[in-house]
Amino acid sequence: MLNSPQNVALKLNNEAFNLKQSANGWVTDASAQVTGDTVTYTIKTDKLSQTMLNLGLRTNGDQIDALGSKIVQSMQDSGAKHPKLVINVTNDTGDSLKSLTYR
DSSP states (O other), X not given: OTTOHHHHHHHHHHTXXXXXXXXXXXXXXXXXXXXXXXXXXXXXXXSOOHHHHHXXXXXXXXXXXXXXXXXXXXXXXXXXXXXXXEEEEEOTTSOEEEEEEEO
């Protein structure tokens, strides 16, 4: 299955290095894990605040929502019965700054 939850997580994990490089130090780590039909993508930062994240979502939120919806649709098209993508942005101690869920 081309875009199964496992393959989506693998793609996200393979792109983690590129994300960190292109973020110019704003992202310290990124990893995806799969539980059933749910992909949880955790992005860690030690430089972004909740306010900065909310501002970024106001200006780029439509693009992020469109991408999240496409990922969920691709998982559903591959046969996942209840696909879900959860994007968690945390600080360096693991406290949640923002969580986005797509179904």
